[in-house]
Amino acid sequence: MPRILKRLPPWLALLLPAIVILLVVVLIPLLLSLYSSFTPYRLTRPETLYKWIGTYNYVKVATDVNFWWAFGRTVFLLTVALNLEMLLGLGLALLVNKVTWGQRGLRTIMMFPMMFSPILVGFQFKFIFNDNVGLVNNALQSLGVTDQAIAWLVDEKLAMFSIIFAEVWMSTSVFAILILAGLFAIPRDPLEAAKVDGCTPWQSFRHISLPFLMPFIYIAMAIRSLDVARAYDIVQIMTNGGPARRTELLWTLIGRTGYVDAKMGLANAMGYISIFLAIFFTIYFFKKLNASRAVLGFNH
Amino acid sequence: MDINQQHRLRKQGLRAAHLIALFIAMSIICLPGLWIVLNSFRPTVEIMAKPPVWIPERLSFDHYRAMFGGVGEGGVPVLRYFMNSLIISLTSTLIAILIGIAGGYAFARYRFRGKSAIFVGFMVTRAVPGVALSLPLFIVFAKVGIIDTHFALILAYVAMNVPFSIWLIDGFFRQVPKELAEAAEIDGCTRWQAFWKVEFPVAKAGIASAAIFAFLTSWNEYALASQLTRSVYSKTMPVGLLDFTSEFTINWGGMCALAVLMIIPALILTFIVQKHLISGLTFGGIKG
Numbered sequence: 349m350p351r352i353l354k355r356l357p358p359w360l361a362l363l364l365p366a367i368v369i370l371l372v373v374v375l376i377p378l379l380l381s382l383y384s385s386f387t388p389y390r391l392t393r394p395e396t397l398y399k400w401i402g403t404y405n406y407v408k409v410a411t412d413v414n415f416w417w418a419f420g421r422t423v424f425l426l427t428v429a430l431n432l433e434m435l436l437g438l439g440l441a442l443l444v445n446k447v448t449w450g451q452r453g454l455r456t457i458m459m460f461p462m463m464f465s466p467i468l469v470g471f472q473f474k475f476i477f478n479d480n481v482g483l484v485n486n487a488l489q490s491l492g493v494t495d496q497a498i499a500w501l502v503d504e505k506l507a508m509f510s511i512i513f514a515e516v517w518m519s520t521s522v523f524a525i526l527i528l529a530g531l532f533a534i535p536r537d538p539l540e541a542a543k544v545d546g547c548t549p550w551q552s553f554r555h556i557s558l559p560f561l562m563p564f565i566y567i568a569m570a571i572r573s574l575d576v577a578r579a580y581d582i583v584q585i586m587t588n589g590g591p592a593r594r595t596e597l598l599w600t601l602i603g604r605t606g607y608v609d610a611k612m613g614l615a616n617a618m619g620y621i622s623i624f625l626a627i628f629f630t631i632y633f634f635k636k637l638n639a640s641r642a643v644l645g646f647n648h
Numbered sequence: 649m650d651i652n653q654q655h656r657l658r659k660q661g662l663r664a665a666h667l668i669a670l671f672i673a674m675s676i677i678c679l680p681g682l683w684i685v686l687n688s689f690r691p692t693v694e695i696m697a698k699p700p701v702w703i704p705e706r707l708s709f710d711h712y713r714a715m716f717g718g719v720g721e722g723g724v725p726v727l728r729y730f731m732n733s734l735i736i737s738l739t740s741t742l743i744a745i746l747i748g749i750a751g752g753y754a755f756a757r758y759r760f761r762g763k764s765a766i767f768v769g770f771m772v773t774r775a776v777p778g779v780a781l782s783l784p785l786f787i788v789f790a791k792v793g794i795i796d797t798h799f800a801l802i803l804a805y806v807a808m809n810v811p812f813s814i815w816l817i818d819g820f821f822r823q824v825p826k827e828l829a830e831a832a833e834i835d836g837c838t839r840w841q842a843f844w845k846v847e848f849p850v851a852k853a854g855i856a857s858a859a860i861f862a863f864l865t866s867w868n869e870y871a872l873a874s875q876l877t878r879s880v881y882s883k884t885m886p887v888g889l890l891d892f893t894s895e896f897t898i899n900w901g902g903m904c905a906l907a908v909l910m911i912i913p914a915l916i917l918t919f920i921v922q923k924h925l926i927s928g929l930t931f932g933g934i935k936g
Binding site for chain 2: 357358359360362363365366367369370372373374375376377378380381384439440443444446447452454455456457458459460461462463464465466467468471472473475476481483517521571574580581602606607612615616619623626627629630631634
């Protein structure tokens with residue numbers, strides 16, 4: 349084996365472990381699921397795996413209104429959550445960056461939500477938004493804002509809001525930490541020159557700091573859009589897609605179809621259509637990242 | 649009012665606004681977590697009290713006692729889960745980082761055909777969400793017969809963390825000037841010595857930050873773990889959290905106690921690596 353390794357070009361020898369493990373753990377299972385999406389495979393009846401039904405599952409998914417609603421809701425959640433996290437993360441990073449004393453402590457506190465397991469965040473907010481004993485309702489009632497219990501997770505509009513709140517709470521620090529890293533890296537000279545030239549703080553932020561921060565923002569966007577699946581844990585725990593499917597996202601729908609309804613073939617067809625969404629976001633943010641780096645002349 | 653005074657007032661106003669905004673932001677970040685910690689020390693009666701009890705009457709360690717009580721009395725085998733999580737997370741992080749260093753070095757230092765295609769290909773594997781992967785992975789692992797083992801989860805988490813680690817570490821190696829390593833080789837170092845003595849120390853910060861991301865990902869992962877584990881022999885803590893739920897009720901106190909136990913290692917590790925995380929990402933971010 350080592351002799352074969354030595355004959356390979358060094359880059360391939362170095363990349364080989366990564367390629368092997370990704371082939372085995374990601375690609376082979378994906379090919380298997382691609383095959384099973386053309387069968388009526390049910391977990392409870394293994395023999396169904398050998399029956400070929402062509403594109404039947406895909407046609408069924410494509411014409412399923414519930415699927416497209418879940419698809420739309422996922423895009424909605426992604427867009428709203430990513431943009432909110434970006435704005436709040438930028439604000440948080442600017443606030444922390446201005447602190448001169450005790451900044452290291454603040455930075456550790458700032459990363460606190462990152463350390464929570466998404467499933468834990470789900471339970472935490474399920475409890476906090478509980479209509480009877482939850483923290484939010486208790487606080488509102490103690491302050492006399494409302495005398496009725498607000499059913500945060502049962503009301504169809506509030507449920508989505510609660511989920512977005514949990515998602516944003518958990519992930520804003522990912523943006524904050526990357527943007528803060530960007531703020532530290534901004535060269536001082538252009539900022540001072542701008543000050544001498546009489547730029548207002550807003551102008552120098554808009555035209556000097558912000559373009560410099562854009563690559564960091566896109567890296568965070570790319571990472572977060574890659575981790576969209578994390579929303580699955582939160583949603584599954586908080587509402588399990590309810591009430592009446594109002595918070596049903598792609599991944600909760602797929603999980604339910606595959607494991608609860610045991611229609612594995614159908615679930616895999618859904619999965620395949622959904623993966624294209626993730627790939628689209630990956631490539632989109634990658635291009636944006638490269639473009640914003642090109643502006644700064646960092647593309648080598 | 650003269651201009652100087654006006655200026656001073658404005659400056660003081662901005663300072664106050666900054667402090668208030670910072671305080672509000674930090675409160676929102678800390679309160680939900682603090683609530684969990686407080687609840688883990690209250691008797692269940694107080695957690696469910698209405699009107700709410702904001703300040704606990706007395707500290708109660710009942711939930712912790714019940715949690716560590718053992719399997720026999722209907723308790724959750726928390727220590728088992730903790731050990732499983734620790735073994736799986738640390739091992740998979742270590743392996744992913746080693747593969748990440750090799751891969752990142754290859755991307756940063758060598759030119760070869762199809763480089764960007766392979767790079768994007770790696771990223772796309774990360775785009776496949778855990779829940780979509782858990783269906784087919786379960787079938788494959790069941791066929792091979794490694795369901796419910798540490799090995800299965802370690803394998804899955806290494807694959808999950810490799811693309812991201814390569815991406816980050818590649819950025820850090822690029823930031824080391826090529827001339828530095830070449831100079832070392834001229835001075836009589838082997839390529840391996842040059843890597844170990846010159847390039848590795850400079851990229852160390854980036855490797856540390858990739859490690860913390862990888863560790864947090866494996867430590868907190870649920871979708872794959874819930875499918876690939878079956879019993880106390882391999883269940884991790886995120887899966888163990890569900891032991892505190894039954895069909896209609898949730899044991900909030902016990903769950904909060906386990907949550908505290910889950911956060912502590914992450915908190916310690918993040919605090920230690922925190923300094924590197926900032927300086928590290930600075931370089932990794934720019935030069936991709």
